[in-house]
Amino acid sequence: MKKSLARWGWLFTGPTVLAFIIGFVIPFVLGVYLSFADFRTVTHSTWVGLDNYKKLFGDDVFLHSLWYTSAFAVVTTVLINVLAFTVAYVLVKKFRGRNAFRSVFFMPNLIGGIVLGYIWLLLLNGLLAMWARSITFSPEYGFWGMVVLMCWQQIGYMMVIYIAGLQSIPTELLEAADMDGASTSRRLRSVVIPLVMPAITVCTFLTITNGFKMFDQNLALTNGAPSRLSELLSLNIFNTFYGRPGFEGVGQAKAVVFLIIVAVLALAQNRFARSKEAIA
């Protein structure tokens, strides 16, 4: 079987691998190389060593956006997960309309970031107009505007994952806890939360990487205003590439730093999930 399988390898892997080389491998390798180069176009570049990386740490707008993005990712991760878990915890119980509520909470996920951004731009600017302000009044306004938007978009997604986790808890365990006289909060702390830990790990990872990677909503809602202070990392990288001629190399170096941050998060999640599995 394996022998004939090997003979058909070109058919089974060929198209995917070819597209993968075009759409990922070559651009990626070129990208890593260009982060050490000075260039305007991909074909005309000169090697400059670590220059781009040195410039990057003198770039105040970038350092600000790094900090701003980290704060954003942490705040949204905590809020989304707490709220999504709470909603899921109630919506696994039986009461009229719970399926309809689940549908409503999930729906914003399917709407794209650009469209979402403009929906919230209307609402938030409408509200802020009452105080004669707008979303671009200060970076804090943009920050909380994006937090609200992100929560609205993602609570439903995480809720769905938490509901699946909660439903997989065997009823006997909860009954046993009740018989042992555990209070509701004790039961939540000692039985429910440990058992939905895999869901918590996945959701935390998803929300934190989504926070770091967010672009569309940022572009539509504030586009970095005022004076690039509400720029998240992705938008900052984009603007370095396409808004500042001569800084393409720095943009590419920023992208590498961005990749390292996201990769570290992914590795941490993987480690954490495995250690939990080992205990269970």
Add this chain to the structure above:
Amino acid sequence: MIDKLRRPWLWTTVFTLIAIAYLYPIALVLINSFKGKVYIASEPFSLPDAESFVGWDNYVRGIDLSDFFSSFGWSLVITVGSTVLILACTSMTAWWIVRMDNIYAKTLYTTFLFNLVVPFQMVMFTLSWFADYLGLSNPFGLWIIYLGFGAGLAVFVFTGFVKGIPYEIEEAATIDGCGPVRTFFLVVLPIMKPAVITVAILEVMWLWNDYLLPYLTLDLKNYKTIPIAVQYLKGGYGSVDMGAMMGVLVLAMIPVIVFYLASQRHIIRGVVAGAVKG
């Protein structure tokens, strides 16, 4: 985890209120899409009245300014074509990787996993150049680009599923005289149906809404997708025609809501399956 609540009607009431608040932003856009642009800016929270009501004007102007139907068509071509191509190619690759399990297969798998982690910004500049260089800056070229850049997730979900398929079934097919190709298409692929649906849902949700990749790779003079058309309405110097914008936002949401209502069960299941594997 099935519990009864003490006052179910109370929870129903509370959640009804929350759900209404949750849908309010969408309703607000819908309401404003029937108002003149001056009124959208000055009093966004009022209902249209005799003075501010403009009928379908915003929709007509929005469709005209954004070239909505052409964008809708290209979005559809890109999303459907890429999804079908991704499903066809990566399901084969994933099965081959699991069953072959040699060094080549393992290396491939690791590279695909790595692809899953890499943010688009990393390849944004080089990919848009390379796509243009190869003449792939059109909706059909994007099928290949998306297959390449999106292969990681699909391969990952498929391999996870294939590992759970008992090998004996395929052995039986081989004994009956099926080669790998027939075994895959006649025996394995039908078993993979749930995973195919999961991947299809995840891909559609991503592709339909993706903004940056098509924005950077497509030849924008000839082709736009819906997110690009919406962003174009904003124009260069902050001069937004809010009326046209509202109309287009509503139009952009209609296909999404129809898709959601039609396949909600699959979407929820796909999200859960994708998350567990992730």
